[in-house]
Amino acid sequence: MLPLVSITLFLPLVGAVLILCLPRPTARTVHGIGIGTAVLTLAGALAMWLEGVSSAGFSQVEELEWIPAIGAAYRVGVDGISLPLVLLSAVMFLVAFIFTSSLRERPRAYVVLVLLLETTAIGTFTALDGILFYVFFEVSLVSMYFMIAGWGHEERQRAALMFFLYTLLGSLPLLLAILGLYLGSPELSFDMRAWIANPPLEGAAAMWALIAMLITFAVKIPAVPLHTWLPAAHVQAPTVGSVILAGIMLKFGTYGLVRFALQMTPGAFREAGIVVLIFGVVSALYGAFAALAQTDLKRLVAYTSINHMGYVIVGVSVAALTLDPSVRTVALDGAVLQMFSHGLVTGALFFLVGMIQERAHSREMGEFGGLLKTVPLIGWSFILAAFASLGLPGLAHFPAEFQIFLGTLGSVPAAVVVVLGIAIIAGTFLKAIRETFLGEPRQRWHAMPDLSKRELLAVAPLLVLTVATGVAPSWVLDVIHRTTSSLVL
Amino acid sequence: MGRDLALLTPEIAVLLTAVGALIAEMLRRPRISLALAAAGLLVATSLTVPLLGTDTTVFGGSFRIDALSIWAKLILLPATVLSLLLARNDIGGTVREGTVYSLICLATFGALVLAGAGDVMFLVLGMLLTSLATFALVAYPDDDPATEAAMKFFVFGSVAGAVMIFGLSYWFGATGSTLLTDLARTDAMPLAAILGLVAVVVGLGYKASLVPFHFWAPDAYEGAPLSIAAYLSVVPKVGSLFALTQVVRDLPVDSGWPAVMAGLAVLSMTYGYLAALVQDNVIRLLAYSSIAQSGYFLLGIVAVGSSELALPSIILFAAAYAAMNLGAFAVASATGRTLEEFSGLGRARVLTGIAMVIFLLSLVGIPPLSGFVGKFLLFAAAIDVQFTWLAVVAIINSVLSLAVYLRIVMPMYRPAETTTVAPATWPGVVVMITFAATLIIGLAAQFFLAGR
Numbered sequence: 034m035l036p037l038v039s040i041t042l043f044l045p046l047v048g049a050v051l052i053l054c055l056p057r058p059t060a061r062t063v064h065g066i067g068i069g070t071a072v073l074t075l076a077g078a079l080a081m082w083l084e085g086v087s088s089a090g091f092s093q094v095e096e097l098e099w100i101p102a103i104g105a106a107y108r109v110g111v112d113g114i115s116l117p118l119v120l121l122s123a124v125m126f127l128v129a130f131i132f133t134s135s136l137r138e139r140p141r142a143y144v145v146l147v148l149l150l151e152t153t154a155i156g157t158f159t160a161l162d163g164i165l166f167y168v169f170f171e172v173s174l175v176s177m178y179f180m181i182a183g184w185g186h187e188e189r190q191r192a193a194l195m196f197f198l199y200t201l202l203g204s205l206p207l208l209l210a211i212l213g214l215y216l217g218s219p220e221l222s223f224d225m226r227a228w229i230a231n232p233p234l235e236g237a238a239a240m241w242a243l244i245a246m247l248i249t250f251a252v253k254i255p256a257v258p259l260h261t262w263l264p265a266a267h268v269q270a271p272t273v274g275s276v277i278l279a280g281i282m283l284k285f286g287t288y289g290l291v292r293f294a295l296q297m298t299p300g301a302f303r304e305a306g307i308v309v310l311i312f313g314v315v316s317a318l319y320g321a322f323a324a325l326a327q328t329d330l331k332r333l334v335a336y337t338s339i340n341h342m343g344y345v346i347v348g349v350s351v352a353a354l355t356l357d358p359s360v361r362t363v364a365l366d367g368a369v370l371q372m373f374s375h376g377l378v379t380g381a382l383f384f385l386v387g388m389i390q391e392r393a394h395s396r397e398m399g400e401f402g403g404l405l406k407t408v409p410l411i412g413w414s415f416i417l418a419a420f421a422s423l424g425l426p427g428l429a430h431f432p433a434e435f436q437i438f439l440g441t442l443g444s445v446p447a448a449v450v451v452v453l454g455i456a457i458i459a460g461t462f463l464k465a466i467r468e469t470f471l472g473e474p475r476q477r478w479h480a481m482p483d484l485s486k487r488e489l490l491a492v493a494p495l496l497v498l499t500v501a502t503g504v505a506p507s508w509v510l511d512v513i514h515r516t517t518s519s520l521v522l
Numbered sequence: 523m524g525r526d527l528a529l530l531t532p533e534i535a536v537l538l539t540a541v542g543a544l545i546a547e548m549l550r551r552p553r554i555s556l557a558l559a560a561a562g563l564l565v566a567t568s569l570t571v572p573l574l575g576t577d578t579t580v581f582g583g584s585f586r587i588d589a590l591s592i593w594a595k596l597i598l599l600p601a602t603v604l605s606l607l608l609a610r611n612d613i614g615g616t617v618r619e620g621t622v623y624s625l626i627c628l629a630t631f632g633a634l635v636l637a638g639a640g641d642v643m644f645l646v647l648g649m650l651l652t653s654l655a656t657f658a659l660v661a662y663p664d665d666d667p668a669t670e671a672a673m674k675f676f677v678f679g680s681v682a683g684a685v686m687i688f689g690l691s692y693w694f695g696a697t698g699s700t701l702l703t704d705l706a707r708t709d710a711m712p713l714a715a716i717l718g719l720v721a722v723v724v725g726l727g728y729k730a731s732l733v734p735f736h737f738w739a740p741d742a743y744e745g746a747p748l749s750i751a752a753y754l755s756v757v758p759k760v761g762s763l764f765a766l767t768q769v770v771r772d773l774p775v776d777s778g779w780p781a782v783m784a785g786l787a788v789l790s791m792t793y794g795y796l797a798a799l800v801q802d803n804v805i806r807l808l809a810y811s812s813i814a815q816s817g818y819f820l821l822g823i824v825a826v827g828s829s830e831l832a833l834p835s836i837i838l839f840a841a842a843y844a845a846m847n848l849g850a851f852a853v854a855s856a857t858g859r860t861l862e863e864f865s866g867l868g869r870a871r872v873l874t875g876i877a878m879v880i881f882l883l884s885l886v887g888i889p890p891l892s893g894f895v896g897k898f899l900l901f902a903a904a905i906d907v908q909f910t911w912l913a914v915v916a917i918i919n920s921v922l923s924l925a926v927y928l929r930i931v932m933p934m935y936r937p938a939e940t941t942t943v944a945p946a947t948w949p950g951v952v953v954m955i956t957f958a959a960t961l962i963i964g965l966a967a968q969f970f971l972a973g974r
Contacts, residue, residue: 102834102971103899164898168889175888183935194928201886201924205917209910212902 036095037084038109038159041077041119045070045126045151052145060141064134067144071127074151078123086113086512088519091161091226099162104215104222108161113516114291114369115158117509118284121376122158124494125280126151129273132384132491136184143184147273150176154281158288163211163223170207170285174200177270177278185269192269199262203252206245207289213242214297229296239301246294247309253286254342257316267335272387275331279338280380284372287345291368295353299522302353307445310350314451317343321457325464330386330396333465334379337422340454341375341430344368347451348437353522355444364440365517366510367433373509374421374429374502381418381495385411388488389469392481398465403474410484412470414492419462421499424455428503432510526580529573529587532595533634535566540627547620555620559627560606563599570595583701584641590764591638593837593970598637598757601844602630604952605757608749608848608855611948613662622662626753629655633761636729639768642690642700648765649686649725652758653679659753660746671745678738682728689721705772715777722769723782729762732820733789736813740797743809748859751805752851755812760840763819767836770826783824784912790817791919798926802861804854808847811885811926814919815843818900821916825903835903838970839896842884842963846893849881849956856949861933868934874950875934877957882927884960887920892963899967 048070052063086092094110111119129147136143153176156169174197182193215223217233227233234242252259267275295302302309320339327333348368352361388411389404390396405412421428434455441448484492502509527534539562546555570592577588585591609622632651639645657679661672696714697704708715724735731739743751773779794814801807819839825832853874857863868875884893897920901913963970 098968099965100968100971102968103831103902164889168894171889171894175883179935182932190932194925194932197928198921198924202918202921205920208898208901209905209913209917212898212905212913215902216906 037077037081038093038111039095041074041081041123042109042152042155042159044074044077045148045155049145049148049152052141052148058141060137063140063144064130064136067130067148068127068134070148071123071130071151074155075123075127078120078155081111082116082120082512086111086116086515088515094161104220104224105164106162106224107165108224108226109156109159109165110161111159113513115288116512117369117373118158118288119155121284121373122151122154122281124498125277125376125380126154128380128384128491128494129276131487132276132387133273134487138184143180146176146180146183147277150180150277154277154285157285161225163215163225163228165223166225167204167208167211170289171201171204173282173285174204177274177282180274181266181270184271185274186271187269189269192265196262196266200252203259204249207249207293210242210245210249210293213238213245225292225297232297232299234298235300239298240305243294243298243301243305246289246298247305250286250289250294251312253289254283254316254346255286255339256312256343256346257319257339260316260320260339263339264332264335268329268331272383272390275335275383275387276380279335279383280376283338283342284376287342287349287368287372290346290349291365295349295522296520299353302350303522306350306354310347310354310445310448313343313346313350314448315343316340316346317451317454318457319343321454321461325457325461327461328398330389330398330465330469331383332396333461334382334386337382337458337461338375338379340458341371341379341422343454344434344437344451345371345375347441347448351437351440351444351448355440357443360440360443361520361522362514362518363436363443365520366513367436367438367440369513369517370502370506370510371430371433371437374433374499377495377499377502378418378421378429381414381492381499382422384488384492384495385415385418388484393478398468401469401475401478402472403470404478404481405470406474407478407481408483410489414484414496415470416466417496418499419466421503423459423462426503427500429499431503432506529576529578529580530585532566532570532573532599533631535562535569536599536627536631536634539563539566540624540631543620543624543627547618547624552614552619552623555623556606556610559623560603563603563606563627563630567596567599570599579640583703585635585644586638586640586768588638589833589837590767591634593840594634594637594761594764597837597841597844598630598633598760601756601848602626602753604848604852604955605749605753607948607952608752608852609747611855611946612747612749618662622659625655625659629659629753630757633757636726636761637764637768639765640702642693642702645722645725645765645769646683646687646690648761649683649729652729652761653683656750656754656758659750660742662750663747667745668747669745671742675738675742678728678735682725682735686721686725689718689724692721693718702769702772705769706774708777709774712777715773719773719777719779719782722766723786726762726766726769727786730759730766730816730819731813732786732816733793733813736790736794739813740806740809744803744805748805748851748855751809752848752855755808755847755851756844759812759816760844763816763823763836764840767823767826767833770823775827780824780907780909783820784909787817787820787824787912788915790814790820791916792817792922795919795922795926799922799929803859804861804864804930805859807926807930808850808854811923812847814923815847815885817919818897818916819843821900821904821909821912824909824912825907829903829906831899831903831906834971835896835899838963838967839893839900841970842892842896842960845956845959845963846881846884846891849877849953849960850885852949852952852956853878853881856946856953861930864930865933865936868931869937874953877953878934879931880957880960882930886924886927890964892960895964895967
């Protein structure tokens with residue numbers, strides 16, 4: 034038996050070390066190694082997908098002693114909640130490498146950072162040890178900091194510093210919660226499986242741990258009012274940075290919300306569920322309204338992320354609140370699928386906005402108009418992705434949001450006001466499409482080139498998967514469902 | 523007696539090394555002096571290895587051969603060797619080069635005496651040994667800044683030393699014994715216990731540059747040769763923090779010492795980082811950072827005696843701290859003393875740049891670097907004894923520290939303005955060794971905890 038999870042997890046790191054060891058490699062070699070590693074990683078993730086998950090607990094678990102004196106070990110494995118996110122990461126990073134292959138400004142450092150980020154992303158989703166999880170969770174910040182600081186736009190130093198400080202301040206409470214869980218566990222172990230099987234804390238201690246975790250994950254997700262770092266970071270980050278930040282790293286927060294908050298302090302979460310639910314509803318609505326007010330395309334997409342992640346919070350808190358297992362399953366199915374769909378759709382949107390910015394050096398919708406005639410491929414791709422983002426049936430977000438709302442109706446019907454968000458997001462995107470792509474083409478954009486082959490290769494897989502997930506969600510949903518349907522809280 | 527001496531072979535080796543280095547200097551053979559010092563300390567290190575796992579005392583309980591004193595040798599002796607290599611770069615070719623090597627060995631001997639102290643007389647002895655040797659080391663360059671630095675250091679040191687000796691007399695008066703293990707008897711006389719504790723905190727706090735006894739540190743670090751600053755920030759500091767650990771192990775908890783330590787920890791961490799935030803001189807910045815890092819040690823000391831995690835966390839963090847702090851000083855030694863001189867470093871010298879980033883992130887406590895594992899265990903120890911609020915304060919300070927250390931990182935990746943000269947050999951070697959140690963100590967944490 035090959036240790037598939039570990040191979041998939043460390044392949045990008047091996048690629049990064051390889052690039053660092055080469056004396057003065059050309060940009061071509063560097064990008065070649067980057068893409069090659071990402072292809073192999075995707076192959077690993079697909080092999081994990083074929084291996085599948087069992088209905089109870091974690092599958093494909095790999096364990097190695099690390100610090101037995103304090104009960105920490107290298108433990109990785111997947112279940113139906115993490116496996117789709119691993120696959121999503123592998124896909125997103127591959128298209129990111131394809132997109133970035135034209136970069137000529139210090140490509141070596143850039144590719145190394147993205148590869149490091151890929152290992153941390155897969156590591157965060159597969160870690161089954163508290164310390165290991167925290168290690169991956171934090172190292173991702175370092176790579177993202179250097180990506181924004183080194184290759185971002187005008188105000189990048191400030192944005193990068195703010196991003197790093199904000200999210201470090203956000204993630205340290207999780208460290209306290211992990212320590213609390215550790216000191217509360219009977220055999221003093223960092224094994225997350227044990228924490229899930231027998232939640233070690235109860236009463237006030239569990240509530241404090243939950244609050245600490247909620248702070249961490251709310252910053253990461255991000256939930257209103259802890260979201261202020263997100264638009265700033267996105268606007269300054271390079272395109273690939275934005276794609277990974279929104280497509281993968283926001284899921285660290287929602288994944289943690291399920292894995293840690295919901296599974297390790299279920300009792301406290303049930304008590305505080307209504308508060309979390311309110312935060313989710315507020316986030317979703319606030320994100321939608323804020324998106325509506327934007328004229329900068331990148332900020333607009335960034336705010337729609339807050340809206341979509343708000344739905345995930347709603348789904349998870351509904352699952353915590355309800356006593357009916359079938360409602361819980363529906364809500365969780367929706368929440369996890371929403372993470373997967375959001376990665377694909379928002380990734381595509383950030384790519385397309387990035388392409389427009391590279392061509393026009395502007396992201397203001399008011400400056401465009403009629404782009405559909407000059408760059409039809411970019412235009413139609415954007416329209417498809419935007420329709421997916423506003424929840425059109427047949428595209429990726431629909432089955433996810435539908436199930437979240439269904440679950441909400443089944444337990445806290447009042448919270449269904451969150452559906453309003455869909456209407457507002459629809460308005461937002463229709464406005465963006467009208468101002469940017471419809472109308473008479475402007476003279477100054479006549480020479481704008483359409484999608485190059487490289488850009489097509491980056492966007493097309495995401496759009497294909499968006500449609501595939503929308504039309505036949507069962508290929509992902511079956512995997513998710515296997516775990517969520519047997520979840521005991 | 524024979525058994526006692528056999529257990530003390532590493533200390534004896536260090537002392538002989540200091541004498542040997544001095545003799546070589548008298549014969550005007552500074553290189554031999556350096557080689558002798560380095561080799562002697564490494565021999566002493568290897569003599570310590572077989573002692574691992576021993577837990578006993580010598581000389582009637584007045585000196586301890588336990589985890590603390592053994593790990594002090596395993597951490598501080600290699601750290602001293604690295605400081606010697608840095609010193610060669612700083613003061614190589616000056617008139618009395620060899621005396622520096624000899625004095626460094628003597629100061630290390632003092633730090634080891636502190637780390638194993640089981641008796642107040644050993645505390646005093648260790649304190650005097652390190653102080654006298656380091657005063658001379660700081661003053662060595664014989665220029666105005668160094669003389670001023672040494673003067674401040676000396677005045678502070680003498681007062682702190684006098685207060686400590688005076689206060690310790692209360693402990694002796696209360697217990698009728700100089701052994702630390704008899705401190706439990708101070709239960710009956712709380713006032714004497716407190717006066718003694720205050721005195722020890724003043725004396726050791728000064729050595730460890732804890733706030734509010736830290737005032738000498740930034741000036742002394744800035745005026746002294748860089749290698750001596752690096753040395754001061756690691757060896758005497760860790761030695762005195764270990765001594766503090768030895769003392770509080772035997773103090774009754776109800777004398778309130780954990781609260782005192784927690785207060786000092788908060789002051790040191792917060793003040794250290796706030797002051798570091800406004801420094802433009804890298805050495806002063808690192809000096810304030812090392813003040814703050816002392817505060818983190820106290821998180822573990824708070825838990826001594828009540829949590830099993832306390833001693834391992836202190837030891838592991840000491841090893842991590844020695845590696846990352848020496849590394850950061852070594853990079854400074856190869857680069858310069860002001861933030862401007864760091865401009866473009868990361869682009870001009872890629873590996874040194876990566877190493878510096880790793881050292882600084884490890885000082886922040888970013889995983890999986892050694893600084894993270896150390897701080898993680900320190901936090902766990904503090905939480906384990908119900909000092910959760912202290913861990914929260916430490917965590918907030920970690921965020922502050924990120925802002926501090928990023929002030930060095932940010933200019934490093936600006937487009938290079940000047941072509942930097944090729945780095946000297948020895949700092950380069952030290953950077954590589956400490957770089958490897960910073961990466962490995964975290965992953966190999968089990969090695970430090972195995973004795974539990």
